[in-house]
Structure formats: structure tokens, C-alpha cells
Amino acid sequence: MKIIRLSITFIFLFALLLLDSCANIQSQPVDTYTTVTTSPQTMPSVTHITQTPTLTPQGKIVTNEMILTAAASMAPPQPTPTPFPTLEFTPAGRIAYIDIEDTLHVMDGHGKNDVTTALPFGGADFAWSPDGQTIVYFCFKSNSLCFLDAAGFGQDAPDVRKVDVLPPMSDKEYIKSLTWSPDGKAITFIRYSGDNDNQLCVLTYKTMEMDCSSSNLILKGLSEEDLQIFRQATSVVWSPVDANLLVMSSPWFGKLYLINLSQKTIEEIKTPEPLAYLGRSVTWSPDGQRIAFSFSGTVEEFNRICQNYACLYSPGPFLATINIDGTNYEKVLDGTDIFYRLPLEDLQYNFPPISTYGTYYHIENPSWSPDGRFLSFVTEISPMNTIHIRAFRVDLQTGYFVVLEDDSPSFLGPLPISWSP
Numbered sequence: 001m002k003i004i005r006l007s008i009t010f011i012f013l014f015a016l017l018l019l020d021s022c023a024n025i026q027s028q029p030v031d032t033y034t035t036v037t038t039s040p041q042t043m044p045s046v047t048h049i050t051q052t053p054t055l056t057p058q059g060k061i062v063t064n065e066m067i068l069t070a071a072a073s074m075a076p077p078q079p080t081p082t083p084f085p086t087l088e089f090t091p092a093g094r095i096a097y098i099d100i101e102d103t104l105h106v107m108d109g110h111g112k113n114d115v116t117t118a119l120p121f122g123g124a125d126f127a128w129s130p131d132g133q134t135i136v137y138f139c140f141k142s143n144s145l146c147f148l149d150a151a152g153f154g155q156d157a158p159d160v161r162k163v164d165v166l167p168p169m170s171d172k173e174y175i176k177s178l179t180w181s182p183d184g185k186a187i188t189f190i191r192y193s194g195d196n197d198n199q200l201c202v203l204t205y206k207t208m209e210m211d212c213s214s215s216n217l218i219l220k221g222l223s224e225e226d227l228q229i230f231r232q233a234t235s236v237v238w239s240p241v242d243a244n245l246l247v248m249s250s251p252w253f254g255k256l257y258l259i260n261l262s263q264k265t266i267e268e269i270k271t272p273e274p275l276a277y278l279g280r281s282v283t284w285s286p287d288g289q290r291i292a293f294s295f296s297g298t299v300e301e302f303n304r305i306c307q308n309y310a311c312l313y314s315p316g317p318f319l320a321t322i323n324i325d326g327t328n329y330e331k332v333l334d335g336t337d338i339f340y341r342l343p344l345e346d347l348q349y350n351f352p353p354i355s356t357y358g359t360y361y362h363i364e365n366p367s368w369s370p371d372g373r374f375l376s377f378v379t380e381i382s383p384m385n386t387i388h389i390r391a392f393r394v395d396l397q398t399g400y401f402v403v404l405e406d407d408s409p410s411f412l413g414p415l416p417i418s419w420s421p
Contacts, residue, residue: 111404
């Protein structure tokens with residue numbers, strides 16, 4: 001009997017020790033692969049951590065020290081948002097893009113009725129002429145600018161005119177920001193090297209003469225300080241109505257400039273807060289009174305969350321518009337909302353969507369519709385050393401947006417994209 005009582009006492013003491021041990025384990029910081037659960041579904045397992053993560057309003061899983069990048073094998077979050085109502089009319093103009101297989105796509109404003117043209121000599125950056133009857137594009141396989149008339153859209157062997165870029169470009173250079181003057185007489189582009197020594201070139205359309213010197217019709221008469229703005233430029237765009245240029249310079253903590261060519265004056269277009277990580281391009285509204293551009297956050301936000309260009313997360317991206325005099329600034333789109341409306345195959349790689357630890361997510365190449373109501377743009381997601389690009393159209397009256405190339409067999413899609421005049 002005494003042995004039985006001792007056995008019961010031993011079992012009771014062992015149970016108390018076991019319960020105390022479990023309580024201590026539960027009170028310790030998390031030190032394992034952790035799953036974060038939010039109703040109605042479970043988020044994917046995340047990187048090894050030592051403290052319990054939290055979920056921000058933007059859907060980013062964070063600790064005090066790092067952002068947690070999800071395992072690549074996990075499924076995207078569900079459910080998907082409620083679809084926006086269908087647009088009851090076809091927006092004006094045509095939308096064009098060049099895909100990764102050097103094929104030009106020209107669609108209606110719905111993103112339908114796609115007419116494709118295989119481009120000889122390769123195709124990259126491009127621009128519509130003011131009358132919408134010609135496109136100019138960079139033929140990177142032949143180091144030239146190529147011209148294709150609308151009559152050649154959809155033909156198997158379109159007639160393409162070429163003009164060589166001289167002197168020949170190095171392997172580190174490429175052409176970007178092609179743009180026509182509003183009278184169709186000149187084309188400008190950036191000969192981009194990425195080392196703050198870019199060149200702004202001017203091509204006279206009638207004679208096909210090219211001038212990349214600092215004394216061309218755009219740069220002649222500017223001070224050395226003003227010329228430096230162009231050397232750092234990532235986007236230079238003619239106004240659709242007058243002799244003004246928009247210049248986006250130094251994109252990391254970028255600035256926007258308005259150039260009056262007739263008066264040779266340069267003024268900075270200032271936003272209410274200094275912005276950081278501007279997109280690669282900027283676009284005019286059809287009336288020449290507003291501009292649209294993308295950015296990733298304010299300078300203050302990036303100074304708070306980044307050190308030596310290493311960021312825990314990105315606040316954006318955002319799409320914004322502003323008057324050329326700096327008034328009426330408006331964020332028209334939050335890229336986080338876009339991310340959760342992407343097709344499922346785009347989302348199967350990484351979560352959260354915005355992180356410098358393996359994934360980045362951008363809005364790029366905004367382009368205004370000829371009636372001023374819509375903007376087309378692309379989203380660029382780079383998870384797991386791949387790039388996935390989708391084309392969108394946003395209605396500035398309602399905020400509704402849709403993927404333009406739903407019928408495309410591949411979501412390795414367009415960059416850049418441009419709406420015809």
C-alpha cells in the first residue's frame with residue numbers, strides 16, 4: 001500500500017513539472033518556422049525568426065527587425081476581391097505594347113481585338129506619332145530607330161524604315177523615352193548609360209538627321225547646371241500641345257522638371273512631400289495640364305525604413321497625378337490593391353508582395369487615353385529571379401482597374417505600353 005501511495009505521489013509531481021515546463025515553453029519567443037493565421041485563411045510559412053510576427057494593414061508580415069518573405073511553394077492568399085463592374089463602352093484610342101518575343105500588339109481601349117505584328121530587328125521602347133499613324137521604336141538588334149506605319153499593322157512582312165544610331169552604342173547603353181514633338185517634326189530619346197552621363201538626342205523626322213550633342217535644338221543655350229539634369233534623366237517627354245518638356249531625373253529620390261523650350265527655363269514640379277523611387281517614366285494628360293507618374297513612397301518613409309538602400313519593405317507602389325504648376329496632387333491608385341487582383345499564377349511565387357529580400361513590385365509606364373479619362377500602365381513583379389509583367393487600365397473617374405491582356409497565353413507581358421493620341 002505504501003508503494004502505491006509513493007507511486008501516486010511521484011506521478012502527481014511529474015505531472016506538475018510537465019505542466020510548468022509547457023507554460024515556460026509557451027511564454028518564450030517563437031523560434032521555429034512560424035505560420036501566421038488571419039481569418040478566413042492561413043498565410044504561408046515564413047522565414048526562421050525569434051519573435052512573434054505581426055500583420056500590418058498593408059498585409060506585410062513584419063517583426064521589429066526584418067520583413068519575412070514567404071516560402072516560394074505556397075499558394076496565394078484567398079479569397080480574391082469582388083470584381084469591378086464591367087465598363088459599358090470602349091475607351092477611345094488604341095493601346096499598344098511590344099512583348100518579349102518582339103511582337104507589336106495593338107488593341108482597342110478594352111484590351112480586345114488584338115492585332116499582332118512581328119517586328120524585324122527586334123523591338124523595345126516605342127512611341128506613337130501625334131497623328132496616331134506611325135510608331136517609332138528602338139530596333140536593338142540593328143542598333144537603329146525603326147518606323148512602322150499603321151498600314152503595316154498585322155502584316156507578315158511590314159515595311160520598316162530604319163535610321164542608325166550613331167555613333168554605335170556600347171553593350172552598356174540602350175535607347176529609352178522615345179517621344180515625338182507635338183508637330184511631328186522631331187523625335188527625342190535618351191541614350192542611356194546609367195552612369196549620370198546620359199545623352200539627350202534629337203532626330204529631325206524629315207531629314208532623319210540625328211544630333212546627340214549638347215548644342216542640339218533642345219539643349220542649346222542651357223547652363224551647365226541645367227545640362228546635368230538631362231545627364232541624369234530617365235524620362236524626357238514632349239507636351240502634346242506646346243513646346244514644353246517633362247524631365248524625370250535621378251529616380252531613386254527623383255525630381256520632376258518642366259522645361260520651357262521657347263524661353264529656355266527649367267522649373268521643378270514639387271509634390272506636397274518629397275517622393276522616393278519614382279518610376280522609369282512620366283506622361284502628359286492630353287490637354288498638357290497634368291502629368292501622371294509612379295513612385296514607391298515618400299523620402300521620409302524611406303529614410304525611416306531603409307539603411308544603405310536596404311529596405312525592410314516598400315510603402316508603395318502608387319500611381320499619382322499632379323498639375324504642372326504643382327497643384328491638385330492626387331494618389332489615384334495604391335499598388336497593394338492591384339497585387340491582390342493579379343491573376344493567380346502571378347501570386348504563386350512570393351508573399352508578401354513588396355520586399356527587398358527577394359521580391360520587388362513596381363508600377364511603370366503610365367500612358368493617358370486621348371479622352372483623358374483613363375491611364376494604362378504595367379505592373380512589374382520580380383520574385384525568385386523572374387520578371388512577371390501585367391498591363392492594366394484604370395478609370396480615373398471611378399478608380400476601377402482591369403487587366404488588359406486577359407486572353408494572352410503568357411503573363412510575361414508588355415513593357416512598355418502606350419496609348420495612341
